[in-house]
Amino acid sequence: MRYGLIACGLPDLPEREQRAVLERARATVLLKAFAGGGAEARKLEDQLFALRAGDELVVQDLSAFLRETDSLIRLLGDLMEIGVVVILASEDGSCTELSGSGATALLRALRGLANIPTRSEQPGRRRFSVFQIDYARRLYDEGRSLRFIGMIFQASPDEIWKVVNR
Incomplete structure (x- = not known):
């Protein structure tokens, strides 16, 4: 199934624009991420935990996850580990999959920026x-x-x- 993730409350990413991009990318179920904590954040966590191998999660921007870099890296790693394909969709309708060696290289670069040890480096x-x-x-x-x-x-x-x- 192809899911889309909309970040609510980001001034530089209006919800209407995100919805249009995700619909062009053929996301069938839209999930909403809310800034802060609370019941909405827990609901999104539950929805993300329910994703299965073969599911696709489309976002316009990685900031749609509303997470700090270290938390985002862990989430993306976990999603890829279970076989969820994360897709970046652009306004022109093109999509880029975060999978394979490209995704591994991206996570490695983000870890370097955030100064987070990989699992193999952890003591x-x-x-x-x-x-x-x-x-x-x-x-x-x-x-x-x-x-x-x-x-x-x-x-x-x-x-x-x-x-x-x-």
């Missing part, structure tokens, strides 16, 4: 507290996905599996 295995382990296991028992739990603890699904599978 050692993550240690979870007893309370985090208990909470992760309860979420898993309730049927939550490893990816969803991993987003809460900022850990990979493999790391979460090692925690809940003991």
